[in-house]
Amino acid sequence: MIVTDEQILAEIQKIIGEHKVALFMKGLPEAPRCGFSARVVGRLDEAGVEYAAVDVLVDARIRQVLSAYSSWPTIPQLFVDGNLVGGCDIVEELAESGELPAILGVA
Amino acid sequence: MPELEHVKELIESALPGSEVEISDFAGGGGDHLTARVTAPQFAGLSLIEQHRLVYAAVERDLGSGAIHALSIKTSVKES
Numbered sequence: 001m002i003v004t005d006e007q008i009l010a011e012i013q014k015i016i017g018e019h020k021v022a023l024f025m026k027g028l029p030e031a032p033r034c035g036f037s038a039r040v041v042g043r044l045d046e047a048g049v050e051y052a053a054v055d056v057l058v059d060a061r062i063r064q065v066l067s068a069y070s071s072w073p074t075i076p077q078l079f080v081d082g083n084l085v086g087g088c089d090i091v092e093e094l095a096e097s098g099e100l101p102a103i104l105g106v107a
Numbered sequence: 108m109p110e111l112e113h114v115k116e117l118i119e120s121a122l123p124g125s126e127v128e129i130s131d132f133a134g135g136g137g138d139h140l141t142a143r144v145t146a147p148q149f150a151g152l153s154l155i156e157q158h159r160l161v162y163a164a165v166e167r168d169l170g171s172g173a174i175h176a177l178s179i180k181t182s183v184k185e186s
Contacts, residue, residue: 090155
């Protein structure tokens with residue numbers, strides 16, 4: 001089956017629209033394939049939030065389409081209520097400062 | 108491999124008046140970098156917007172894969 005970039009974008013928008021918290025990462029939460037993705041998974045688990053996770057390594061175009069859509073060049077990318085919160089550095093900074101649970105809606 | 112000094116210059120020229128410190132966090136390979144950036148341009152911006160300014164400065168090196176990973180820590184420089 002041929003999947004177009006438009007279909008990938010529609011799928012990305014569907015995921016961030018249907019889930020309060022959505023994480024685009026390398027690998028999956030049970031088996032992250034990048035240290036940065038693993039760190040964000042750790043922070044989300046620590047906060048005790050439920051989230052949707054998408055493995056961008058499944059198809060290289062997911063990352064291209066996602067980065068063009070979000071204007072954010074790197075993976076992982078965390079979305080809450082459809083808005084980009086940030087990558088690993090920002091998530092860690094928000095976790096350290098204690099702001100993350102409120103942003104995730106689990107404070 | 109990008110020179111740390113080169114990355115520092117890219118960010119400093121994109122954000123005049125900024126103070127930039129680049130370090131290598133993956134055993135000296137030169138492609139996993141940490142940038143600590145203090146810039147007056149960050150005032151009033153969200154973290155996302157601050158990081159976007161830094162990414163924009165090194166866009167070419169990130170896109171080409173010369174920098175595999177860039178960890179960013181921003182703070183506002185008081186003028």
